[in-house]
Amino acid sequence: MEKKLKLLTYGCQMNVADSERMAGLLRQIGYGLTDDADDADLILINTCCVRATAEDKVFGQIGRFKALKRLKPNLILGVTGCMAQKEGANLIKRAPHVDFVLGTGQSSEVARVVRSLELERRHIVDTSNVSGEIPSEVFPLRGGSVSTFVPIMYGCNNFCTYCIVPHVRGRERSRPPEEIFAEVRQAVAEGFKEITLLGQNVNSYAGGMTFAELLTACDKLGVERVRFMTSHPKDLSDALIAAIADGQNICEHIHLPVQHGSNEILRRMNRGYTVEKYLRLVEKIRAAIPHVSLTTDLIVGFPGETDDDFSATLNFLREVKFDAAFTFIYSKRSGTPAATFPNQIDDETKHRRLAELMNVQNEISLAKNSALVDTAVDVLVEGASKTDEKIFTGRTRSNKLVLFTHGSERAGDIVRVKITHAQTFLLKGDIIRT
Numbered sequence: 478m479e480k481k482l483k484l485l486t487y488g489c490q491m492n493v494a495d496s497e498r499m500a501g502l503l504r505q506i507g508y509g510l511t512d513d514a515d516d517a518d519l520i521l522i523n524t525c526c527v528r529a530t531a532e533d534k535v536f537g538q539i540g541r542f543k544a545l546k547r548l549k550p551n552l553i554l555g556v557t558g559c560m561a562q563k564e565g566a567n568l569i570k571r572a573p574h575v576d577f578v579l580g581t582g583q584s585s586e587v588a589r590v591v592r593s594l595e596l597e598r599r600h601i602v603d604t605s606n607v608s609g610e611i612p613s614e615v616f617p618l619r620g621g622s623v624s625t626f627v628p629i630m631y632g633c634n635n636f637c638t639y640c641i642v643p644h645v646r647g648r649e650r651s652r653p654p655e656e657i658f659a660e661v662r663q664a665v666a667e668g669f670k671e672i673t674l675l676g677q678n679v680n681s682y683a684g685g686m687t688f689a690e691l692l693t694a695c696d697k698l699g700v701e702r703v704r705f706m707t708s709h710p711k712d713l714s715d716a717l718i719a720a721i722a723d724g725q726n727i728c729e730h731i732h733l734p735v736q737h738g739s740n741e742i743l744r745r746m747n748r749g750y751t752v753e754k755y756l757r758l759v760e761k762i763r764a765a766i767p768h769v770s771l772t773t774d775l776i777v778g779f780p781g782e783t784d785d786d787f788s789a790t791l792n793f794l795r796e797v798k799f800d801a802a803f804t805f806i807y808s809k810r811s812g813t814p815a816a817t818f819p820n821q822i823d824d825e826t827k828h829r830r831l832a833e834l835m836n837v838q839n840e841i842s843l844a845k846n847s848a849l850v851d852t853a854v855d856v857l858v859e860g861a862s863k864t865d866e867k868i869f870t871g872r873t874r875s876n877k878l879v880l881f882t883h884g885s886e887r888a889g890d891i892v893r894v895k896i897t898h899a900q901t902f903l904l905k906g907d908i909i910r911t
């Protein structure tokens with residue numbers, strides 16, 4: 478009889494992709510996915526430690542499974558991912574009902590570890606090889622049915638001073654192109670319509686060709702839509718802009734995290750570009766790809782951020798007019814240089830600045846979306862909305878969420894929708910039937 482795996486994934490798309498690979502490995506030893514933790518023989522929590530709030534959530538979740546472990550002594554509980562890498566044996570000390578902890582480089586060991594725990598119960602902790610990878614011959618057990626992720630590289634070399642990622646995911650390693658192409662072809666064969674090529678900084682891909690060349694090659698593999706993330710502004714090349722402009726199925730959306738609008742803060746973040754350089758890049762992108770959608774990440778409350786620095790960020794937002802921005806409060810991560818910087822910002826100021834930043838960006842997002850009313854867009858259908866089965870959701874090539882009344886469409890179809898209504902975070906429209 479098939480054993481049941483409950484998989485909980487926190488954090489970024491890279492973690493989602495890692496989870497799918499671990500599920501692929503566990504499938505080989507007889508585990509199928511379940512949504513119901515009560516029904517599971519194995520619970521795997523794949524964690525994130527980019528912000529303190531993400532860690533708190535994981536500890537809360539681990540705590541909730543303590544009672545279930547008492548009821549089901551054979552249940553195996555494992556913790557993997559960035560927080561597992563960072564905390565290691567501390568996790569077991571804090572929560573002894575956890576059976577195993579595997580760091581980011583050890584996820585390829587998950588099936589072997591689970592097998593050995595099936596035979597003999599003990600604690601296993603392995604965070605030894607931060608640069609390990611899951612072998613290419615293991616195909617992921619993917620969730621969803623329309624869009625999926627294909628990692629092209631692991632780790633990061635940039636050492637932004639606030640970021641824990643290079644410490645818990647190691648240095649950059651690029652997968653060979655053939656491996657990536659095989660995985661894209663497999664996703665297409667499984668019926669996926671959209672793939673997102675993933676890396677902490679895809680622009681520094683070094684697997685024997687440039688990222689622009691890799692993207693162009695993936696565009697020719699029969700995928701309806703090709704996306705990528707994340708792009709570091711300091712490494713985005715003219716060749717990549719040209720590849721997007723000339724591509725057939727490469728979506729006109731670039732997520733380009735700027736993080737701050739003050740040169741002094743960017744310098745202390747070790748981002749490797751200035752506001753002026755970023756603005757020139759935006760100008761170049763918009764000249765080459767007129768309908769491009771640009772989104773970004775922003776941090777408020779970085780140590781030493783003055784009122785003037787913060788105002789510079791607001792002005793920067795008003796100047797660039799991003800389609801959307803993901804805004805975060807600076808989270809102090811021990812082990813990173815910024816955690817020891819003087820002039821840490823108090824919580825009240827951080828929250829006030831975040832609210833102000835979001836207000837400014839929300840107005841811009843609404844104006845950007847409103848400009849699309851009465852236009853027609855191609856929407857990749859994702860399925861019924863969570864709140865109303867008669868309403869379907871999908872995304873434009875520019876990655877905007879669209880709600881429309883459902884007819885005979887199915888997930889994975891591409892439909893033409895006339896936009897009738899705009900909100901800050903979504904568009905509404907009617908299908909154009911011919």
Ligand code: SF4
Nearest residue numbers: 633635636637640642
């Ligand atoms: S580029 Fe900077 S923020 Fe992004 S993962 Fe690397 S170190 Fe972290």
